[in-house]
Amino acid sequence: MPIADSDAPTTWSKWIGTKDLTLVRGVGQAVHGGLHELPAALTACGATRVLAVVDEGAVRAAGVAREFEDVLDRYPHELFTQFGPNPTVQHAAAATAAAKHVRADCVVAVGGGSCLDVAKLAAVGVRQSGGLDLAAIPPSSDGCDGAPLIAAPTTSGSGSEATHFAVAYANAKKKSFAHPTLRPRHVLLDRRFALAMPPGLAAAAGLDALAQSLESRWAVGADERSIEYSAAAAGLIAGSLVESVTAGTESARLRMMIGAFLAGQAINRSKTTAAHAMSYQLTSRYKIPHGHAVALLLGWVGAANAVASAGDCNHPGGDEHVRRSVRAAGAWLGVAPAGLPGRVASLLEQLGLATNLRDAGVNPDDLASLAAGVDPTRLGNNPRRFTSDQLHAIYRQAWDGNVRDRTAAVDD
Template identity: 30%
Template structure:
């Protein structure tokens, strides 16, 4: 996995005879791709195909359709550019295309029992948001029958990734806020995960410091260096969760996105305060609190809530969620197992009966 710059990605595309680009439907258009990435493309030598026929939270059916539609094209470079969805989709497509399988049931078998492969096609990922960290992980989020699954195999790691603030300069403020909160949540959950190592903790702390020091500068002033720093923070948080995986916050979040259409970053950001104090009981998280200029779990929770309000993305979840029992019963068991303390159903229910506002 190699970090590259604009010059290198332009060179890769120019050297490729057939590039396939996965991107968002509404956020990154062909002319922007040409302007930013392609150095005098020759349509006779450098075929570039764009594909965006998938939902924000991609279903396995979307991947099946792409495999059928794009099957006969012999691509030598795949590029994912956008937020977490097109990056995850590019990783999944690059993986699944190595198998002679296109049917949904066959693909789900590979999700549940992944097989390591050697990719035959180079993969480059370019984030245009500052939250998912997908370019640094071996995970790809896939939905099937309204349930979230994580395809997890080292073959999903890209060959190249590019971090450049130019790609998020025009990002709508709300998207910047949503994705930055996803990054902060990734770093927090990685730090306290049962699977945390000294290395993952150091990476998570660096990510949190960068987010804390740069988010408001980026949000209010669109400061170029601050935007670059947020991209780095997101990438570091991705590296951290690639070691540890996420915990209870993410385990609860998928229900909010699936049934209430709350964007993922906003969902995890607003769930984070509910878990901070209970996960900090009898734990030494001083280093994590310090990264956000705090001394206690209570202060950290209050700062996160204040940040959500300052960014205009705060939600009173207790007023929004109609059925807390349904939320708790939907929890992702795999992610919940990584939580620093074991939480039973009654404890999860109690989180939403004690008002947490700071």
């Protein structure tokens, strides 16, 4: 589908290459250059009554509240703002009730990944007969018909605007839902949000996008198309992440915005791997922001995957294929697989973040229970099978953070 904002291609080509732009144009969603395209998106969705799930802090920070309200006021609408980072199924149920109250036939989400997840689930819930029934979201493409979704991501990181997944916590456990109806039809990439993010948020969100692009490269679910997306995303992110946080330049922030969108496109096809699966408890138990939590494991998981053998390979392409994939992902960061832990630690250091689990506040006595608590189904997309002892060893390495002997350069 074309980029609807006629300004966007010309503007974006200042920051991204022609190849990246071609990829953006082919994602199968209508991609708009900003919130000013919201009226057109609402019309295209046939909206008559709207649920708006809004991250008020983000809208205020970007100075777009009046503009957004002016558009919403043209429709009978309900505003839902009662959620926070890492939302629960109760938040999604409350958003569903708000959608039903206004009888919404379209859902607009303006916020980060947390907001988008709540909106995605409410878009399904509003079409269900009782309250939100998450068990009725089948993993297939049949039997589920959510209201059309319009998403304006306010962080450059989660990539949720590109995916057909939604996640929410139930009893401190992360639950994932996957269905084509959860993928927004329209995406509004508004630079004002990218520019408004405080540095800490830009860092955590950007690290999530970086991890997505690398994990997508070595995921069991990777395909030719997802690899194109992940390569483009990694190219944009690796060259801009530090600058986007420490200097906050417009060019770096906008490359991150588009890089995160492309990383989202990559995982929409491939899904994430062990670094994500192992990170969730770091967020639920220690409140480490999602992207930082994933990054604390990313390099160690990459290095471990790089030594997959025929005996523990989980990829139908075989262990040599896995080693090649990890080498390719490492090369995007300029290192051989053994150098991944050191390279990611150095990025974390430059971003002013803890580089290991010890400094991030994880109790070493908890490492065994962390290993035991990783959801095994989430590990199924990792190209190497890990035993519980190996998971424990990875947590231990990430806790120690000893990267002194891990500075290997790219081996070509």
